Amino acid sequence: MARIRVLVVDDHRIFAESLAAAxxxxxxxxxxxxxxxxxxxxxxxRGAAEGRRFxxxxxxxxxxxxxxGPVAARPAPDDAExxxxxxxxxxxVRRMQPxxxxxxxxxxxxxxxxxxxxQAGASGWVAKDCSxxxxxxxxxxxxxxxxxxxxALLTGVLRELTEVRRHRTDSERLVESLTPREREVLxxxxxxxxxxxxxxxxxxxxxxxxxxxxxxxxxxxxxSTLAAVALARRAGVGPAEPLxxxxxxxxxxxxxxx
Numbered sequence: 001m002a003r004i005r006v007l008v009v010d011d012h013r014i015f016a017e018s019l020a021a022a023x024x025x026x027x028x029x030x031x032x033x034x035x036x037x038x039x040x041x042x043x044x045x046r047g048a049a050e051g052r053r054f055x056x057x058x059x060x061x062x063x064x065x066x067x068x069g070p071v072a073a074r075p076a077p078d079d080a081e082x083x084x085x086x087x088x089x090x091x092x093v094r095r096m097q098p099x100x101x102x103x104x105x106x107x108x109x110x111x112x113x114x115x116x117x118x119q120a121g122a123s124g125w126v127a128k129d130c131s132x133x134x135x136x137x138x139x140x141x142x143x144x145x146x147x148x149x150x151x152a153l154l155t156g157v158l159r160e161l162t163e164v165r166r167h168r169t170d171s172e173r174l175v176e177s178l179t180p181r182e183r184e185v186l187x188x189x190x191x192x193x194x195x196x197x198x199x200x201x202x203x204x205x206x207x208x209x210x211x212x213x214x215x216x217x218x219x220x221x222x223x224s225t226l227a228a229v230a231l232a233r234r235a236g237v238g239p240a241e242p243l244x245x246x247x248x249x250x251x252x253x254x255x256x257x258x
Contacts, residue, residue, distance in 0.1 A: 009040040010060040061106040094121030101142040111156025124148035171235035191239035
C-alpha cells in the first residue's frame with residue numbers, strides 16, 4: 001500500500017497534535033507536525049535529504065497571527081525566529097518543492113484569502129471543523145491534481161481571481177511603458193534598495209537614480225515607493241538578483257588581486 005506523508009503546520013499545538021493523531025490512525029498515512037513556518041521548512045528539507053519527501057502540507061491560514069490578526073513577521077516564541085504567515089509559507093514551499101500539494105486549513109470562509117492561497121499555489125481550502133473523512137478526501141483528491149474549495153466560496157473566489165487578473169493586466173501595461181533602465185530601477189525598488197544602493201549597483205549617480213525613480217512613479221501613476229512596489233508585484237516584477245558575495249579577503253581591482 002502506497003503511504004501518504006502529511007505535514008501538519010499549525011502554531012496551536014493542541015490542534016496540530018490532535019489532527020496529526022487522527023490522521024496517523026489511517027493505515028496509509030504517515031504524519032508529522034510543525035509549530036511554525038521555519039520549523040515546517042526544516043522538516044521539508046530534512047525529509048527531502050533523507051529521501052522521504054512529504055506529499056501533502058496542511059497549513060493553518062492564520063499561521064503566525066497575533067491577537068490583533070495576521071502579521072508577515074514577528075518573533076516566534078519558541079526559537080526567536082521570524083514567524084511566517086500561512087500564505088507566505090505556501091509560496092515558499094511551492095518554489096522549494098513544486099511537487100508538494102498544499103491544503104490551507106481555515107477557521108472561517110474568506111474568499112479573498114482563499115484566492116490568495118490558490119494564487120500562491122495551494123490546491124485546497126478546507127474548514128478546520130470539517131470531518132476527518134472530508135479532510136482525507138481532500139488530501140487524496142489533491143494528490144490526483146484536484147482543486148478543492150467549499151461550494152459556498154466558489155463564487156467569491158472566482159470574483160476575486162477575476163479582479164486580480166484585471167489589476168494584473170492594468171499593472172503589466174503600466175510596467176511595459178517603462179524604459180529598460182527604469183525597469184532595472186523598479187526591480188531594485190522591489191528588492192528594497194534605497195537610492196544610494198541603487199546608484200552603486202547600477203553605476204549611476206544618486207541624482208540620476210532619483211530622476212529615474214521619479215519617472216517610474218510618474219509613469220506608474222503612484223505617489224510612493226511602496227505603491228510602486230505593490231503595483232510591480234501585481235505585474236509579476238520580481239526583485240533584482242542579489243549581487244555575488246566575494247569569498248575571502250581578495251577583491252579584484254583593475255584586473256589585479258588587491
